Amino acid sequence: MNSEYSALELDALKEVINIGGGNAATSLSNLIDKPVNMTVPIIEMLDYSEVYEQIMPEDAVVKAIMMRMFGDADGMFLFTVDQAASESIVKMMMPEGISYSELLADSALQELVNILVHSFLNAIIKLLDIQLVTSVPLLTKDMFGAIMSSVYVEQGQYEESVMIIKNEFYYAGDRLESSLYFVPQPGILEKMFELLGVGGED
Template sequence: MNTDYSVLELDALKEIINIGGGNAATSLSQLIDKPVNMTVPIIEMLEYSELYEQIMPEDAVVKAVLTKMLGDAEGIFLFTVDEAASDSIVTMMMPDGVVATEQLADSALQELVNILVNSFLNAIIKLLDIHLITSVPLLTKDMFGAIMSSVYLEQGQYEENVMIIKNEFYYAGDRLESSLYFVPKPGILEKMFTLLGVGGE
C-alpha cells in the first residue's frame, strides 16, 4: 500500500467518501424514518498497534457485516457494531409491536448494510462513471482484531501500515456505536485518483 499519498489525493478521497457516506446516511434515514447524520470521514494511515489503540480494542467482540465490491474497482466494506448498538439499530428498523428474533435481527442488520453500501456505491458510480457491483452481505461475530486482520489479508494488504477509511453515524445526537470501513485492493486508490485527475505521475 502506498503510504505517501499527497494532500490533494487524500482530499479527493475524503470528498468521495463524504458524498458516498452522505448518500448512505440519507438512505438510512429513509429506511427507519428518523434523522441520521454522518461525521466528516476519517482517513488515517496507522500501524496495526495504533489501529487497536485509537479505533477499537483488538479483543472487543463485535458483529460485522462484510460486503465485497467488485467490477472496475475491488475492495471490502466492513460494517462493525457492538451488541448494544446492534439491538438499538434493529429496534429502530422493526415496526411497532414486532419482536425481533436473533435470526430476524441478523437479517435486518444485513439488509441495512446492503442498503448503506449500495447507496454509497451509487454515488461513486455516478461520480467516476465506472461499473461496480456488490456481493451478498455476510454477517459474522468475532473479535475486532481477528476480523480486521482477516479482511486485510484477504485483500492482499500485507504492509505494517493500514489505511482506515471510516464513516460514523449519529441518531438523535447520539453516536450509533457502528462504523463503516473500506479496505481497498492494492492499486485501487491510485486508479481512482487517476480517474479524478489527481493521480501522481
C-alpha cells in the same frame, strides 16, 4: 499522518467517501424515517496497534457484515457493530410490536448494510462513471482484531500500516456504535486518483 499519498489526493479521496457516506446516511434516514447524520469521513494510515488503541480494542466482540466489491475497482466493505448497538439499530428499523430476536437482528443488519453499501456505491458510480457490483452481505461474529486483520489480508494488504477509511453515523445527536469501513485492494486508490484527476500530484 504518514502516507505515500499527497494531501491533494487524500482530500479528493475524503470528498469521494464523504459523498458516498452522505448518500448512505440519507438512505438510512429514509429507511427508518428518522434523521441520521454522518461525520466527516476518517482516512488515516495506522499501525495495527494504533487501530486497536484509537478505534476499538482488539478483543472486543462485534458483529461484522462484509460485502465484496467487484468491477472497475475491487475492495471490501466492512460494517462493524457491538451487541448493544446492534439491538438499538434493529429496534430503530423495526415497526412497533415486533419482538426482538437474534435471528431477526442478523437479517435486519444484513439488509441495512446492503442498503448502505449500494447507496454508497451508487453515488461513486455516478461521480466516477465506473461499473461496480457487490456480493451478498456475509455476517460473522468475532473479535474485532481477528476480523480486521483477516479482511486486510484477504484484500492483499500485508503491510504493518493500513489505511483506515470509515464513516460514522449519528442518530438523535448520539453516535451509533457502528462504522462502515472500505478496504481497497492494492492499486485501486491510484486508479481512483487518476479518475479524479489528482494522480501523481505532490
